[in-house]
Amino acid sequence: MKTKLQKTLFFSALALLGMQAVSAQYVGVPFPDKTTPLAIGETTNVETRIELENFDSVEDGTGFYIDGLNTGNTTTSPPVTGTYNDKSAGSGGDNTTYRPGADVDLMNDATGIVVTGIQGQEYALYTIEIKEDGDYDFTVNYRINAGIGSKNLQVWLRDANDLSSEGILFNGTLNVGTGAYEDMKIVDTEALTAGIYVLLVRYVSAGPRFDYIAVTRTSTLSVEENKLKASKFKAFPNPANDGIFNLNIEAKWDVYSLIGTKVLEGEGKQVDLSTFAKGAYILRTPFTSKMLISK
DSSP states (O other): OOOOOTTHHHHHHHHHTTOSOOOOOOOEEOTTTSSOOEEEOSSTTOOEEEETTOOOEEEETTEEETTOOBOOOOSSSOOTTOSEEOSSSSOOSSOOSSSTTOOSOEEEETTEEEEOSOOTTEEEEEEEEEOSSEEEEEEEEEEOOTTOOOOEEEEEEEETTBTTOOOEEEEEEOOOOOSSEEEEEEEEEEEEOSEEEEEEEEEOSSSOEEEEEEEEEEEOOOHHHHHHHHHHOOEESSSBTTSEEEEEEEEEEEEEOTTSOEEEEEEEEEEEOTTSOSEEEEEEOSSOEEEEEEO
16 A cells, blocks of 8 residues: 655654554445545546545444444544444434435435535545545535535545544635535645545534535646655754744745644745744645744
8 A cells, every 4th residue: 555645744743743643453444345445536637526425334353334333433533443423323314225324414415415414523534545646626515504604624634544644634614605505625736645545524513514525636746856855855944943934945835733723824935933832833845744843
């Protein structure tokens, strides 16, 4: 299994700080055939839809559970013993036949079947395969009643061998509802490396209905070029007494807290954290990640 993302250093930095739980083997397997992850990015500019009713099944020492298992756990690093968290028993939607053994609430709507009856902090896990190195966009399709805002969503891309790995793609607020299903781009140009991942879709707020997440590879990366940039990339001074860091290579960048929250984004050769709390942050670029220490 090929190791993942340009976020490898990001994962490693968190591990060094003791932010990760002890890893264990995830029991989830792809739905429905348990062997074939959804293939994403085989062709440039062709979207693949992750239908959100197709969360992972489970295969563990006791058997195969095609409808997955409820973890009953709301943390952002879910236990490896289940494939979703749902707070109500049984399906609360009008579709009780598609995944009859699951507690996830499903209904017939939009393009087919959607996730509904959402209570805050519910989530589901999806095993996917990124087929080619490249830049990827992610778009979520959802419905919120007209005029309703402040509905939040988190989307994480996790190492399939360690669900505690912190690879957040989106942590933000959805557009104000229109009463109709709509698309919202939640990730624009994320550099990914081919491999097997687990996508965690976390419904932070109650209320919306969700249909799918569409993923599109928009370009192919030069792996060797990125490796060369990564090997030469420096942030200095580091630690920085004034919270201002200079970069030796101009790049688009994001800065994250150690719990995976984006605190700053920008482009160029300087990162200014002087107005933020002192401490450790993760700087991410399209080709590598580094820990920054502001003193």
